[in-house]
Amino acid sequence: MSNILAEIVAQKHKEVAERQTNRLVQDLERATLFNRKTLSLKSFLVAPTRTGIIAEFKRKSPSKGIINDMVKVQTVTGAYNRFGASGLSVLTDGPYFGGSIDDLIQAREINNIPILRKDFIVDEYQIIEAKAIGADVILLIAECLTKEQVAQFAKTAHDLDLEVLLEIHSAEQLDKVAKDVDLVGVNNRDLTTFTVDVNRSFELAPLIPADKVKVAESGITDVNVIISLKKAGFDGFLIGEHFMKQSSPDKAFERFAGDLQHQLASL
Numbered sequence: 001m002s003n004i005l006a007e008i009v010a011q012k013h014k015e016v017a018e019r020q021t022n023r024l025v026q027d028l029e030r031a032t033l034f035n036r037k038t039l040s041l042k043s044f045l046v047a048p049t050r051t052g053i054i055a056e057f058k059r060k061s062p063s064k065g066i067i068n069d070m071v072k073v074q075t076v077t078g079a080y081n082r083f084g085a086s087g088l089s090v091l092t093d094g095p096y097f098g099g100s101i102d103d104l105i106q107a108r109e110i111n112n113i114p115i116l117r118k119d120f121i122v123d124e125y126q127i128i129e130a131k132a133i134g135a136d137v138i139l140l141i142a143e144c145l146t147k148e149q150v151a152q153f154a155k156t157a158h159d160l161d162l163e164v165l166l167e168i169h170s171a172e173q174l175d176k177v178a179k180d181v182d183l184v185g186v187n188n189r190d191l192t193t194f195t196v197d198v199n200r201s202f203e204l205a206p207l208i209p210a211d212k213v214k215v216a217e218s219g220i221t222d223v224n225v226i227i228s229l230k231k232a233g234f235d236g237f238l239i240g241e242h243f244m245k246q247s248s249p250d251k252a253f254e255r256f257a258g259d260l261q262h263q264l265a266s267l
């Protein structure tokens with residue numbers, strides 16, 4: 001594990017222990033959103049009226065510092081939805097990414113497309129919490145978890161009707177793909193050096209088991225790259241910075257999605 005990742009994981013264990021004493025699992029299970037019917041990201045990624053983009057709301061990151069702390073979560077995610085995102089990714093990590101549980105709850109209030117809880121899951125409590133705040137999908141990061149944890153956490157998620165996106169960065173981590181993993185994401189960003197290389201997605205695509213939906217993550221800034229990734233078998237494209245770094249991420253998304261729809265129509 002890289003230094004920064006080890007630091008985040010240690011911090012996460014502390015945070016979860018604290019939150020767990022304030023809000024017990026039984027309380028989470030009584031939340032209204034806990035019983036809502038979840039939406040399938042797998043289905044939305046291939047819906048003909050959508051773009052395959054999982055559009056992310058991210059205020060800051062360890063690699064970039066502040067990306068955008070001026071915009072509102074409902075303005076941005078509402079536009080992502082309206083202009084054809086297949087899903088939303090909302091950071092709920094506070095210390096490193098400037099997100100919060102409240103951001104996801106707010107996004108849920110106004111959007112009827114799948115929402116990925118973007119966080120570092122190190123404890124089952126966070127999965128129950130994800131359901132209770134209105135998420136549809138959880139992220140599991142192979143680099144932070146053992147093979148056994150991935151299998152166990154993915155099973156817990158499925159028992160709650162949540163889908164599971166497993167993030168990998170190397171071929172070796174494919175060993176952690178479990179039965180209950182629905183989607184495999186290739187993170188193009190190296191969490192040690194923060195360098196981004198979209199070729200990582202092209203290299204790993206043929207090695208991902210055929211029954212898992214493929215998602216390319218990070219460093220995507222170009223509609224033509226999405227077309228190539230589609231040809232390589234990807235159905236999902238997780239994009240944050242390219243929209244968030246603009247003063248109006250909503251308008252940036254509208255333009256990008258329009259270009260993509262146009263390119264797709266002429267294929």
Ligand SMILES: O=P(O)(O)OC[C@@H](O)[C@@H](O)c1c[nH]c2ccccc12
Pocket residue numbers: 056058118119141167187217218219220238239240241242
């Ligand atoms: O902002 P980008 O380069 O478009 O990347 C989005 C997303 O892939 C990235 O935010 C991400 C991928 N895996 C993560 C794990 C935790 C936090 C964030 C991430």
